[in-house]
Amino acid sequence: xxxxxxxxxxxxxxxxxxxxxxxxxxxxxxxxxxxxxxxxxxxxxxxxxxxxxxxxxxxxxxxxxxxxxxxxxxxxxxxxxxxxxxxxxxxxxxxxxxxxxxxxxxxxxxxxxxxxxxxxxxxxxxxxxxxxxxxxxxxxxxxxxxxxxxxxxxxxxxxxxxxxxxxxxxxxxxxxxxxxxxxxxxxxxxxxxxxxxxxxxxxxxxxxxxxxxxxxxxxxxxxxxxxxxxxxxxxxxxxxxxxxxxxxxxxxxxxxxxxxxxxxxxxxxxxxxxxxxxxxxxxxxxxxxxxxxxxxxxxxxxxxxxxxxxxxxxxxxxxxxxxxxxxxxxxxxxxxxxxxxxxxxxxxxxxxxxxxxxxxxxxxxxxxxxxxxxxxxxxxxxxxxxxxxxxxxxxxxxxxxxxxxxxxxxxxxxxxxxxxxxxxxxxxxxxxxxxxxxxxxxxxxxxxxxxxxxxxxxxxxxxxxxxxxxxxxxxxxxxxxxxxxxxxxxxxxxxxxxxxxxxxxxxxxxxxxxxxxxxxxxxxxxxxxxxxxxxxxxxxxxxxxxxxxxxxxxxxxxxxxxxxxxxxxxxxxxxxxxxxxxxxxxxxxxxxxxxxxxxxxxxxxxxxxxxxxxxxxxxxxxxxxxxxxxxxxxxxxxxxxxxxxxxxxxxxxxxxxxxxxxxxxxx
Amino acid sequence: xxxxxxxxxxxxxxxxxxxxxxxxxxxxxxxxxxxxxxxxxxxxxxxxxxxxxxxxxxxxxxxxxxxxxxxxxxxxxxxxxxxxxxxxxxxxxxxxxxxxxxxxxxxxxxxxxxxxxxxxxxxxxxxxxxxxxxxxxxxxxxxxxxxxxxxxxxxxxxxxxxxxxxxxxxxxxxxxxxxxxxxxxxxxxxxxxxxxxxxxxxxxxxxxxxxxx
Numbered sequence: 001x002x003x004x005x006x007x008x009x010x011x012x013x014x015x016x017x018x019x020x021x022x023x024x025x026x027x028x029x030x031x032x033x034x035x036x037x038x039x040x041x042x043x044x045x046x047x048x049x050x051x052x053x054x055x056x057x058x059x060x061x062x063x064x065x066x067x068x069x070x071x072x073x074x075x076x077x078x079x080x081x082x083x084x085x086x087x088x089x090x091x092x093x094x095x096x097x098x099x100x101x102x103x104x105x106x107x108x109x110x111x112x113x114x115x116x117x118x119x120x121x122x123x124x125x126x127x128x129x130x131x132x133x134x135x136x137x138x139x140x141x142x143x144x145x146x147x148x149x150x151x152x153x154x155x156x157x158x159x160x161x162x163x164x165x166x167x168x169x170x171x172x173x174x175x176x177x178x179x180x181x182x183x184x185x186x187x188x189x190x191x192x193x194x195x196x197x198x199x200x201x202x203x204x205x206x207x208x209x210x211x212x213x214x215x216x217x218x219x220x221x222x223x224x225x226x227x228x229x230x231x232x233x234x235x236x237x238x239x240x241x242x243x244x245x246x247x248x249x250x251x252x253x254x255x256x257x258x259x260x261x262x263x264x265x266x267x268x269x270x271x272x273x274x275x276x277x278x279x280x281x282x283x284x285x286x287x288x289x290x291x292x293x294x295x296x297x298x299x300x301x302x303x304x305x306x307x308x309x310x311x312x313x314x315x316x317x318x319x320x321x322x323x324x325x326x327x328x329x330x331x332x333x334x335x336x337x338x339x340x341x342x343x344x345x346x347x348x349x350x351x352x353x354x355x356x357x358x359x360x361x362x363x364x365x366x367x368x369x370x371x372x373x374x375x376x377x378x379x380x381x382x383x384x385x386x387x388x389x390x391x392x393x394x395x396x397x398x399x400x401x402x403x404x405x406x407x408x409x410x411x412x413x414x415x416x417x418x419x420x421x422x423x424x425x426x427x428x429x430x431x432x433x434x435x436x437x438x439x440x441x442x443x444x445x446x447x448x449x450x451x452x453x454x455x456x457x458x459x460x461x462x463x464x465x466x467x468x469x470x471x472x473x474x475x476x477x478x479x480x481x482x483x484x485x486x487x488x489x490x491x492x493x494x495x496x497x498x499x500x501x502x503x504x505x506x507x508x509x510x511x512x513x514x515x516x517x518x519x520x521x522x523x524x525x526x527x528x529x530x531x532x533x534x535x536x537x538x539x540x541x542x543x544x545x546x547x548x549x550x551x552x553x554x555x556x557x558x559x560x561x562x563x564x565x566x567x568x569x570x571x572x573x574x575x576x577x578x579x580x581x582x583x584x585x586x587x588x589x590x591x592x593x594x595x596x597x598x599x600x601x602x603x604x605x606x607x608x609x610x611x612x613x614x615x616x617x618x619x620x621x622x623x624x625x626x627x628x629x630x631x632x633x634x635x636x637x638x639x640x641x642x643x644x645x646x647x648x649x650x651x652x653x654x655x656x657x658x659x660x661x662x663x664x665x666x667x
Numbered sequence: 668x669x670x671x672x673x674x675x676x677x678x679x680x681x682x683x684x685x686x687x688x689x690x691x692x693x694x695x696x697x698x699x700x701x702x703x704x705x706x707x708x709x710x711x712x713x714x715x716x717x718x719x720x721x722x723x724x725x726x727x728x729x730x731x732x733x734x735x736x737x738x739x740x741x742x743x744x745x746x747x748x749x750x751x752x753x754x755x756x757x758x759x760x761x762x763x764x765x766x767x768x769x770x771x772x773x774x775x776x777x778x779x780x781x782x783x784x785x786x787x788x789x790x791x792x793x794x795x796x797x798x799x800x801x802x803x804x805x806x807x808x809x810x811x812x813x814x815x816x817x818x819x820x821x822x823x824x825x826x827x828x829x830x831x832x833x834x835x836x837x838x839x840x841x842x843x844x845x846x847x848x849x850x851x852x853x854x855x856x857x858x859x860x861x862x863x864x865x866x867x868x869x870x871x872x873x874x875x876x877x878x879x880x
Contacts, residue, residue, distance in 0.1 A: 391747060423678075424727060427747060475739035 080104045082178065085113065089166040096168070099127070101178075103185075108132055108152070128165065132185060140166065287446040291366055294439050295350075295357050301432055302350045305343040308425050311411045313339060327397070327404060334393045335426075337383040342429055345376045367456025370440065370464060377467045381474045383429055388479075390426060433471060436464045480506065487524065491533065491542050504528065508642045513629035523628075525642055528650070530618075548650055552619035553643055616640055677837055678727045678747060679830070682769050683754030684762035688789040691820035692754060693728055696830055717827075719834045726830060745776045750837040751784045752829065755804075757817065758796040763788075763804070770811055783836040784813045787829050792819040 083102040088110065090097060100111040100122040108130040111122030130152055138151045153164040169178065313336055316327050327335075352373055356366050397404050408422060444457040484504050508525040512532070524531045530546040616636060618626040630636040681689045697715050715726050745751075753769050755762040766786060773782055786808045788799065801817060808815030814832055818825040 388746065423747060472739045475742075479739065479742070 084174075084178075086110075086178070087168045089168075101167075103132070103178075108135075130165075283446055283448065287443065290439065290443045290446060291357060291360065294366075294443070295353050297439075298346065298350050298353055301428065302343070302346050304425060304428055305339070305346060308336070308339060308422075309343060312336070312422065315411075316407070327401070331393065331397065334386075335390050335397070337386040337390060338379065339383070341379055342383060345379060346432075348376075349373060363452075365453040365456050366443065367440070367453050367458070367460040370436070370460035371456060374436075374460075374463055374467065377433065377464075378470065380429060380433055380467075381471050384471050384475050387426070387430060391423070394423065394426075433464075433468050437461060437468065440464060484526075491531075507646060508639065510630075510635065510639070512639075514626060525639070525646065527646060530643070546618065548643075548647060553616060553640065553647070676725045676727060677749055677834060679750045679752060679833060679837075680745060680748035681728065681752045681754060682773075684756075684759070684765045687754045687756040687759065687762045688820050689754050692752075692787070692789060692818065692826060692829070695820045695823055695826050697728070717830060717834070719831045724834050726834070742772075742776045745773055749783070750833050751782065752833055753784060753786045753813070754789055755786075755799070756790045757788045757799045757804075758790050758793050760798045763799045763807075766807065767811065770813070780812075781840065783833070783840045784811075785829060785833045785836060786811075786813040786815050787825075788815075788817040789820055791817045791824065792821045 080102045083100065085098050086101045087096045088099045089095070098113055100113050102109045102111070102122070109126040110128050111126055112124055114123050136153050138153065140149045140151050149166060149168045151164050151166055313332065316332055317329075352369050353366075356364060356369060398408065411422070440457055440461045444454065444461065447454045447457060483506050487506065504526050506524065506526055510523060512521050512523045514521060514532070522533050524533070528548055530548060531542060532546075533542050616628060616639075618628060628639070630639060681693055683689050715728070717724055717726055751773055753766050755766050757763075770784060773784065774780055786804070788801075788804050791797075804817065805815050814836055816825050816829055816832065818829055820826065
């Protein structure tokens with residue numbers, strides 16, 4: 001009771017707990033008796049006491065080691081349920097000793113008590129520990145000490161391994177107080193478990209709430225962020241829209257620009273087409289204009305031809321009486337030639353040209369006219385060859401014949417003649433022929449190559465050229481003939497016979513010397529003869545005539561001696577080959593006859609045969625030689641070249657003649 | 668060819684290589700316009716009055732266009748004229764080289780070294796394409812005993828002066844004493860000197876001929 005008064009609060013608490021435990025233990029005790037045999041349990045417990053102690057020691061040692069690590073002193077127990085002094089029987093000495101027992105939660109501890117001053121304080125580590133939830137309580141009646149002795153036995157699931165101890169109390173009330181706590185302890189433990197479960201649930205809820213709150217906060221953060229950058233987002237959208245609009249605009253602008261460029265290209269193309277068409281039109285314009293000029297010049301030419309007939313020729317012919325006649329018929333034909341024939345030819349040509357131009361179109365041709373209808377122009381030849389004679393006769397008549405002079409004055413005053421002199425009219429046919437070539441050439445220039453007239457005009461030009469060259473050549477032949485006749489008249493032949501044929505041509509003439517000391521003589525080179533004359537008192541005496549067929553020439557002053565003779569065949573061949581080489585090298589013309597004619601025409605060319613000295617020798621025969629001296633080396637070279645060319649040409653003519661004879665014999 | 672009655676009619680012959688502008692020069696002188704393209708009023712013989720040294724002359728001008736290869740027919744033209752105008756183009760070296768051959772032909776046909784010849788260089792308006800300098804033309808003219816002038820048919824540069832000078836040359840050749848009313852002794856000496864000069868010129872011509880060949 002003193003013990004109870006000292007710790008009233010604690011004892012009260014412990015009583016409650018002990019009471020509940022005691023009730024629980026009693027209940028369990030009775031249940032076990034009802035279900036199990038009493039004897040069996042008691043027998044088993046008596047037999048296994050020793051084994052139980054050993055096992056108990058092991059378990060105790062283990063538990064004590066674990067608990068002692070945690071609880072080293074009674075002061076560590078903070079919330080005891082019940083505590084007090086009880087008597088415990090020792091294990092090995094079998095003595096009943098006082099021990100301090102403490103119940104905290106579901107564990108029963110007992111400590112050693114200080115000896116000495118009856119302080120009743122626990123000392124040191126707990127001597128034993130029992131888990132009350134695993135223990136069973138049995139009442140033992142065999143003990144001598146008192147009837148209130150009970151056994152605490154801890155079960156570990158098996159009957160073998162367990163530990164126990166014997167505890168006794170002073171009174172039954174105290175016993176009840178100690179062991180009625182057991183159900184209370186269980187109740188508290190169950191309540192504790194429930195609380196733990198609740199706490200766990202609460203913690204789980206808290207965790208969930210925490211997570212939810214975190215999510216909410218993050219959501220709010222996101223929302224806040226979203227709200228914060230709303231302006232930028234709108235700006236980005238705006239920029240995107242702007243870019244989109246810009247792209248549309250750029251596309252539109254590019255399309256417009258492309259359209260503009262395309263229009264410009266079309267304009268340029270049309271411009272080029274216009275230029276091309278303009279060029280074509282200009283060409284056609286020029287072509288038509290030149291054709292018109294051809295017509296108008298032909299018209300005026302024919303008009304002038306008719307004018308001469310009307311003003312001059314017909315009045316001169318139609319004089320009735322012999323006394324009034326100004327010119328004779330031969331004189332009229334001498335002055336005017338075949339003028340009436342020319343008038344007819346060109347009036348016919350004018351009709352054709354007029355017909356072409358009346359039906360003028362782009363596809364009209366005019367060259368074919370000149371190809372087919374210009375053969376009659378060959379009849380200009382007698383007029384052209386007669387022109388020189390005509391001019392001289394006209395001069396003679398005007399100076400001698402008074403009636404003719406008066407007639408010309410009257411004719412010149414006629415307005416139709418445009419104040420042109422008769423000589424201006426007489427020269428017009430000569431001027432007209434080459435004019436055709438000029439006109440056709442310009443017409444060809446203005447005609448495209450695709451036009452069918454281009455071919456005709458080309459052929460027409462060739463034909464007109466042939467006609468004019470033929471007329472020119474005929475004139476040249478006429479001049480040569482008159483020249484030879486003139487020379488023939490001047491020469492005086494005493495003993496030597498000199499004959500000229502119609503084919504004789506004068507090539508060269510000039511002064512020479514036969515020797516250094518003698519006076520100057522004169523020499524003519526014809527195409528078949530070489531004539532040396534002597535001048536005495538304005539008379540020309542033929543001194544010597546040399547036939548070129550048997551002539552040879554040699555230049556002793558040159559480095560290489562060139563001898564050309566016709567006597568021996570071998571010498572002739574060798575020397576002619578050498579000379580041919582010289583000729584071909586200098587004149588550079590493969591055709592000898594053409595080279596000869598070229599050399600004659602361009603007599604200024606000189607062969608490079610010795611520039612030293614002014615003489616060379618004529619070899620007439622094997623015994624006779626003549627040395628010729630000239631004024632200058634250049635003149636000597638020119639004479640030598642002409643003679644050499646003439647000799648070579650004679651040789652080629654001879655060969656051709658022999659070939660023709662052979663052909664005739666074969667035929 | 669002079670008229671039997673009127674001494675003031677002068678026949679001129681214009682010669683030159685093909686395409687140098689003979690017809691253009693003539694038409695510019697006669698009609699006062701440049702022939703850019705063909706003109707239907709072209710005639711082959713042209714006659715025009717001109718005033719030279721207070722005297723009126725009737726010029727009868729022959730144009731030898733198209734006569735480039737017809738040497739025999741050209742001889743007739745040469746015989747029928749009194750004065751000659753040789754035309755070359757400053758844009759064509761070959762036409763300049765042909766001047767000598769034209770002169771030689773004139774001298775050969777007329778059988779005289781003393782022929783009134785005027786040498787002119789046409790197309791001086793095309794100065795960018797010039798191939799013959801003024802000095803070259805002047806030197807050749809002096810060497811061959813001809814008068815020299817450069818003209819432009821397009822711009823009518825020196826066209827009148829060419830024909831006036833040609834008339835003066837022809838008249839000077841015809842009547843040398845009328846222009847020199849001096850003593851006989853004085854007149855004889857220049858004649859002798861001129862003949863010597865002509866001989867020297869002929870030798871020079873031959874040298875240039877050989878050098879050219």
